[in-house]
Amino acid sequence: MGRQPCCDKVGLKKGPWTAEEDQRLVSFLLSNGQCCWRAVPKLAGLLRCGKSCRLRWTNYLRPDLKRGLLSEAEEKTVIDLHEQLGNRWSKIASHLPGRTDNEIKNNWNTHIKKKLRKMGIDPVTHKPIHPAPPRQAPANGAVVSPEQKVPKEEVEEIKPAAVGSAATSDGGGHVDVFCTDEVPMLHLDDIIFPCDGTTAGSPESSSSSAASVSSGGGIDEEWLLPIMEWPESMYLIGLEDMVVAAPTATSWEFEDPFNTYQRIALFDHHETWA
DNA sequence: AACTTGTACAACCGCATCCAC
DNA sequence: TGTGGATGCGGTTGTACAAGT
Known part of the structure; x- marks a missing residue:
């Protein structure tokens, strides 16, 4: 007997994420950090499975992501x-x-x-x-x-x-x-x-x-640290603060306005990421 | 302008692996 | 040691958009 797929639960949403869902997820993860993904959707008030949340965060919402073509x-x-x-x-x-x-x-x-x-x-x-x-x-x-x-x-x-x-x-x-x-x-x-x-x-x-x-196939994980260990200031800023912070930054260009603000704000608040 | 085809990329699915019990 | 849950990974699909006809 196989395990039930995590997204089979009735009522869970699939497909493209809305700006509001993104906002909820980002807001939650910024306030609480990454814990058990299974619990994230419930705690963040999302009708998604944990897997979907993890994927969305890792592939799209993570603040340290570069966008655009590979150099x-x-x-x-x-x-x-x-x-x-x-x-x-x-x-x-x-x-x-x-x-x-x-x-x-x-x-x-x-x-x-x-x-x-x-x-x-x-x-x-x-x-x-x-x-x-x-x-x-x-x-x-x-x-x-x-x-x-x-x-x-x-x-x-x-x-x-x-x-x-x-x-x-x-x-x-x-x-x-x-x-x-x-x-x-x-x-x-x-x-x-x-x-x-x-x-x-x-x-x-x-x-x-x-x-x-x-050097032995070791993975450079240093660049991951900012994500794994949120600086204290990060816990304190909400999405509203981020949007307010956005106009002060100049060098980031992303298509999605929400993500633009989010990333700009994060980098503004954490100088070592710049 | 309408339709077809191609491209890019976000998201899903199923399996593998890890880990606690 | 075996089992089951959680997470990670790679393959694949779906869809929006652009380019071509």
Whole structure:
């Protein structure tokens, strides 16, 4: 007998969150901190399951979230980490402060995957796509994890282009494939950068990806601290205060006016986050 | 202007894992 | 050690919006 799904209870709301629900949830979490998610909806007066609340908070309402497209450096980091970790989105996200696993996953599926394919790189194996890939074990003896298996749909997607345009690799990492109207042709070395901590690029990418991974896979959790440990002042400000605080800040741009105010206010009240 | 197709991303679902009892 | 509840994670779906026809 399986466990009952948490959202099966009659009367619980599903679907998009309203501004009012967001406000209730944020207000509650700011006043009480994160405790047991199961209790949150009840205590916050929400007709949602705890899981839904947690997801909404983690992926959308958290004050330290960055919004918008990933930067070049962040994309590189994601590609690099994906090569090492596979689809472990939460692990990858832990190396990108302000980004969520969901966001990275979405970005991977919509942008990065396509980009890599256009450059002749298999987004699953991170190796050059060959014209007629034989079904055999990798030459270097590397073990292909189950999650790296290429889904049938992806094979179908790759085949025509690869066959039609003579994708080649000179063995030195230089790949010539496809017609790339929008994406400039890059060498493999431009995309898969070394993991010795000397990675070229922005300080952000070198410190957050290669360095931290090579040091035993430990996750840099420092950036999480502001969330785990709310400063005292945070407990004292209500949503009204936040909105009042909003006009004094200048550099944050988000689409949702509510979240804009909320985040601006939080950063105003906690200088170390700036 | 109306319709179709593509894209982006928020949210849901089900399974895995952790942990207390 | 086994069991069940809570939470986390990754895959997938739903939907709003933009672009194209």
